[in-house]
Amino acid sequence: MNDMRILERSVDQTDAKISAKDVQVYYGDKQAIKDVNVDILDKTVTAFIGPSGCGKSTFLRCINRMNDTIDVARIEGSIKLDGEDVYDKRVDPVQLRARVGMVFQKPNPFPKSIYDNVSYGPRIHGLARNKAELDEIVEKSLRGAALWNEVKDRLQEPGTGLSGGQQQRLCIARAVATQPEVLLMDEPCSALDPIATGQVEELIDQLRSEFSVVIVTHSMQQAARVSQKTAFFHLGYLVEYGDTDDIFTNPRDPRTESYISGRIG
Amino acid sequence: MNDMRILERSVDQTDAKISAKDVQVYYGDKQAIKDVNVDILDKTVTAFIGPSGCGKSTFLRCINRMNDTIDVARIEGSIKLDGEDVYDKRVDPVQLRARVGMVFQKPNPFPKSIYDNVSYGPRIHGLARNKAELDEIVEKSLRGAALWNEVKDRLQEPGTGLSGGQQQRLCIARAVATQPEVLLMDEPCSALDPIATGQVEELIDQLRSEFSVVIVTHSMQQAARVSQKTAFFHLGYLVEYGDTDDIFTNPRDPRTESYISGRIG
Amino acid sequence: MTDATIPAGASPQAKDSLLVPDARTRKRNASEARFRAYGLGAIVIAVIMLLILLFTIITDGIGAFRQTYLTIPVTLDAQQLDPSGNRDPEDLKKILTLTYGNMLNGAVEGVIAESGIQVADLTEKDVNDLISKEAAAQLRNRVLANPELIGQTVESRVLVNGRVDGYYKGRVSMASAALDGNTSPQQLQLADALKDAGLLATRWNWAFLSNPDASDQRPEAAGVGIAILGSLYMMLVVLFLAVPIGVAASIYLEEFATKNRLTDIIEVNISNLAAVPSIVFGILGLAVFINFSGLPQSAPIVGGLVLTLMTLPTIIIATRASLKAVPPSIRDAALGVGASKMQSVFHHVLPLALPGILTGTIIGLAQALGETAPLLLIGMVAFVKNFPSAPPEGLFDPASALPVQVYNWTQRADPAFIERASGAIIVLLVFLLCMNLLAIYLRRKFERRW
């Protein structure tokens, strides 16, 4: 039902959906991201990989300005979405976040019912004209996140009463339901079993036909499976960025190589 | 430093460290665990695998009675630690939990400094007589959890300011620092990169020489790597339990087989 | 460090039975039990104190809801009440309560004579004072409202005086009456005799809830009608101003304001306002609302405004604390799906903070409901006899308030007012209880852990 809009929206895509220039991020005095330059393409899945604490989540949160909520965080450089600087004074971060959705690393369902969790985004963005459409969006999103079968009988129960993996899938469904142009996913499958992981990967693959997806993952296999582009972060630097196949088969930077082969952490 | 004690402790081990009989768990009306019977051996790593929402965390939380904190949760059957029913009226859950440590699925560092997070357990159990001993425990635990190098300069900063993976390792360090006899780990590596995962697996392997470890994981590879025994859960049932090698190479139950081969979720 | 450094038995890991706690655990459990006992003790202390206070209030005040009445036939002598005989209301008004009082006295004497009551040493004063001074006024109003009654003999139920009433509530005894200049044992004997004759009875007294205050000589006629209205009006003002303003201010300070010197100043300011003695708010109200902006004296609107300013800090402090307690991940989640800051606050944070907001509101309103001092200066600690009209105009009419009534009555010389004061406190507590019930309901609805 929303296909029309999605098409409209993606008409004037440039190749670089998001382009970051000289991004530096500081938490107080500590610099967490250093000189990152990267172009994230439309209709592409980009994987961010790198050792824990290297700044993947931080960079991800810069893209939709979620870092605005951390008092001590400070960002320099520019990040452009469709050629417009997201840190421009005139930009409404709300609209930005509606276009750039996010799944957080720690599942954080609202303390509301499962249905309300998923329908929240569509509701505030007016994506459905009536209850039936809303129901449809909810079902579609939950199906996409491979959660429908498990929760279809308990949509009115609280989202916080779900298992860890279910919560994570709920958060994915919630993000998908808003139909963003870019979807940022911070380790969406970390708590999922292989089958659910497979289903989510399938969802990502579907999404790719219309949006751009950025996924943080610790699993090289997953990165290799779902992404077309991979960015390798290390100690706050973007060490290497390129086609996934290249990176995994033929890394240019020695750090990338040792990470992939399991030598540095 | 605790080697002697650890030896002492393991002298009179029986083979079954924990044995569960006809365990049923209900959340309100919903039954989450059905008829589970299992013996968990001492000095062994047992992996719990199964699709998301099948009851792994629930069962894990039964073992050290963490389910007591959930109002709606109700348990039937018996779980014995060293032959003593942990649900006996006379059992003090505090003592139980000191002996059966736990790492939770969602990292939950205390809003205190990193140092205080790790030293919390040793302090309340009086494991160190002075500051120096405490420092040593903290360092050893953080090293074990592969976090020492990243945080050694910022031990006084809040644990909540760490990255997702760092928080998870902090929680592992915190659990290890209390020196439990049984360590329950709910997806301890889900947010870790391969190297950190490797280090934690190494830690688990070390721990095994003295304690019994139960680990929930979604990664078959990990289960295969670290565990000697594997239990497969499905829809609340313990479908199959046996030597890890057997389960992965020669599953008896068709459901196990299809899960391992990636067909059911 | 070697193993020797670890004292034997000190470790929880020593392979003890789970069923037998080791020494350290026992110690910790003992301290756990102590801790828990402290908690329970604290609640018990608080509840016992409450019960003691409630008990004294209720035993003292329940009497205010009962009143002793004398039922007698009164002949409304046309000669006295309408000398001109034309039933002209203007002329009827010229007959003052004094005449009616004499008529009532005559009626009592008539009843005594008729039923043959004999009391030794009964003086005329004893008889005349038996009936409340209020009775004459009531009778006059009845006649003015219905001039046809003139010339007839009507059954009248009249209030008896406060001492005789007190005699039936145990406040006055024959012994104390002997010492008391306002009554006498003879009067009490007369009352007993009338009671035996079935003319005098102590019954449930709705008038306490509907009557206005009465002067010092008529405790038996005093009621809390105007005070209830005044308090109600003020609470409406407070509810409609303090709660929204307080919550709005907290939201701004906690969720939107950048942390800078200005917000620090506001923050300190607010907690400081909480420490300002309530009478100072009265000074403020007098200076600003009455003298500067010309609002009327003794009006609930001014009282409400002053109490609003007084309760704001309480509501703000409570609301801010509970907003602070909502985990940031909830806000992140909302922002992450493209909700605006405002939406995340109103859709998610506020409902989660609601229990705390309710607490602040309840405590703030409770405080406002029971406050007298600021009302002293804006003229609400007053004797008001005419009911205010309905809101919104009524907000500008003079009115009293429940705590004011309590304060006034506890100052009065006649001990009968002490019972009235406690009765008014009971009414006030019922008010409070209603607010609390609402809060319980709302809390039930919104409270959850995550």
Added chain:
Amino acid sequence: MPVSWTMLIVLALAVAGFFVTRGRAVALADGDTRRLHSRPGYYGWNAALLAAVPALFVTAIWRFFWPGTSPTLISVVALALALGGIAFALSRTSPAFRARNAVESIVKALLILCSSIAILTTAGIVLSMLFETGNFFSQYSWTEFFFGTTWSPRFGGGSQLGMLPLLWGTLYISLIALVVSVPIGLFAAIYMSEYASPRLRSFAKPMIEVLAGIPTIVYGLFALITVGPMLRDYFAQPLGLGSSGSSVMTAGLVMGIMLIPFVSSLSDDIINAVPQSLRDGALGLGSTHSETIRKVVLPAALPGIVGAILLAASRAIGETMIVVMGAGAAARIGVNPFEAMTTITVKIVSQLTGDTDFAAPETLVAFALGLTLFVITLGLNIVALYVVRKYREQYE
């Protein structure tokens, strides 16, 4: 009062504006609300707010600052403003109009306005007392006021109005009240939020809250009739500490009881809001419940608890009736808690409501006391703010 009717009419207009504009927005989008920038409700709200806010604001300000103006004029202007607001909102309504942002900026402005009321109140308090305080100091030496140790106002002049005994009494009585209410309140809060069954909690909490609503005069009488004589007969006299029926201890104890709900209810909410995962973390390490509370939950809840305690302290400082009846009216400096003392607040009230000459220093001193107390508590609050900042623990 036509002004209040004007306000009601304005509100009615706002409601009408809401529906009209909302309807128009939907119509402009040909019924497909997804073509609108914001949800249709926001267009309606925009109109409602534009209608109500300026009109009500102007009415209130006008009525407040120029009370003499004819109500009819005010009403006309207010209604014109309301209608103008709706018209303006309607004219701006188009699918591309950022209604949500517009509404949010209005709401934010309202929020700011509401928080500035605190500042205005402070300014009002200071201003309404400053003039009289000035009068006071022109008649009485400030050194004697601030550093004098005798408080004895007289009708015929020649009063000694040193505030130190009052300040001492204030601090002493408040301290005792806090010593009573903080442990009881905090333990009650802990028990309610951590141990008690939901049923007990939903019953105990409002019960305890009733304590805050009992008029202080009841506490005063309780102190005077019950607690005072009891303390005197069972403690003060046997211990040889005096034979005064009213004492610092009496007032402190009784006030402490009144303050219990201030500490307990607020703290209970805050403690309850600490995420369960933190408790699980601590319990999972083998802490007892009380260790979990003391070492993890309470530190995480500390800022809110300190706020609650500050609120209780504030109430203690501002309380009158209990002190009058419980502690007596004697201004003196001493350490014996079984002696009578009095507080600044009591003296403010009594000097203001007494029979002294209203232009004499004996009455005006009330304003000076009020202002001084204001400054002192301001100082205490600033200190508290910094302390809380320093020890704040943010969870998650």
Added chain:
Amino acid sequence: REQIQVAGSSTVLPYATIVAEAFGENTDFPTPVVESGGSSAGLKKFCEGVGENTIDIANASRAIREGEVEACAAAGVTDIMEVRIGYDGIVFASDINGNDFVFTAADWFNALAAEVVQDGKVVANPYTKWNEIRAELPDQEILAFVPGTKHGTREVFEEKVIAAGCEETGAAEVFAAEKADEDAAEAACMALRTDGKSVDIDGDYTETLARIQSSPNGIGVFGLSFYENNTDKLKVATIGGVTPSTETISSGEYPVSRPLFFYVKKQHIGTIPGLKEYVEFFVSDAMAGAGGPLAEYGLVADPELAATQQAVADEATMAK
């Protein structure tokens, strides 16, 4: 505004309410609103200015002061009518079951002064029991509940009892000789002891009564009307052999009393309906006269009531 607004002294309040109630009952005017809040606050409001939102009448338990009249005039309140309604007797009373007391002013001075004269020397008050002061007094601890410094009664108590006692005992002369100047001597005469034997009461007479009930040793200072309403709990003491009553006070035999007033804003007569009628009603014989309800309640009727009535009828303002 329809109703008359009255504010001021809480001592006058009961009388004012009795009159207001009767006024409302017997006339077509609404019952006046009578606030309490102290003479000072009442007069201050009274002097705030002229107009609808200022009060019409201020009750006071003392005469208006010069400074207050000036402040009034400065705010435009230039025409003030002073109406004296009668006298408030001040009595000493103790628990009904306790000892009888027959006081003199000197006893009170010796009992409560901070410093007394013993053998011609000024010493800190050494007395702890009444019979140490005078053997005829009972053997009972000294404990007096005196009005706090906010109360007008305190002023009367100090002047008519303590200062008189100071003269009577001859302490005044000794102080005059010993102290630096006249003011200091006067102050020494009126300074009350602070060791807990003399307890200030900032509350009202009900508080004093409650204190006597919880400390039956105590002797309290009350208004006559309060005592008359509580004769079953209190036993009144005589001063100089005279028992206080409306008669002895109005005849001047009993020394401790004070006049009660109210002040009327003449400028409001004519604008506020019923104002003049209320004032006239108040001072009428039926109300304030010797047999009227006010006297019945404990007001000592003013022997010069007729003059007051005349002044009210003439709307005579205070001399400037």
